[in-house]
Amino acid sequence: MTHALPAAPAAPPRRQVFIGTAIASVAALMLTGGMLALFLLHRQRWLAENDSWLPQGVEISGVATNIALLGMLVTPVFAQWAVYAARRHDRLHLGLALGLVVIIGIAAINAQSYLYQQMGLGVAHSGYAGMFYAITGTVTALIIIGVVYSAVVMFRLLGGRQSDTELVAAHALYWYVLAAIYSALWLIVYVTK
Secondary structure, three states: OOOOOOOOOOOOOOOHHHHHHHHHHHHHHHHHHHHHHHHHHHHHHHHHHOOOOOOOOOOOOHHHHHHHHHHHHHHHHHHHHHHHHHHOOOHHHHHHHHHHHHHHHHHHHHHHHHHHHHHOOOHHHOHHHHHHHHHHHHHHHHHHHHHHHHHHHHHHHHOOOOOOHHHHHHHHHHHHHHHHHHHHHHHHHHHOO
16 A cells, blocks of 8 residues: 655746736836936036027927826726736626727827927937937837737737736736836926926
């Protein structure tokens, strides 16, 4: 008669997607934080010698930037709603929440492109233009990455992988960080000018 040992307990989940998203989010936060710090430094140096940091004749539309900010502040709520729906295997609300995240992300990208068009600012126009396009272009690229991330999560979960709640939680983390980044961009670049 042979006595066998019981099977070992299942290994805990490694949460690779969540950790990877957290590392990428911290990197994005550090990148944009450094860029915004440089923007403030160049602005301070420019204003010590000149009257205005914003080039003459250039106006930043407050409507487009404020609407984009409101959308970016609401997006983490919808991303968290997707986490809630995924944990309860509610496909209808999961699809609705992720769809709203995608739509608001696209609206923020559209608001930024509208702003570029309305400003009519050439890149070589001044020191302001280079800094402005570098920072806003980086944040726009991060939002595009977020929209693609949302689409991947949507297709994956609505396609049958409903037990992958870690992916939805990582997605929500990314949008929380994007909301913080856009809020800082809005305050430093669009409001204080």
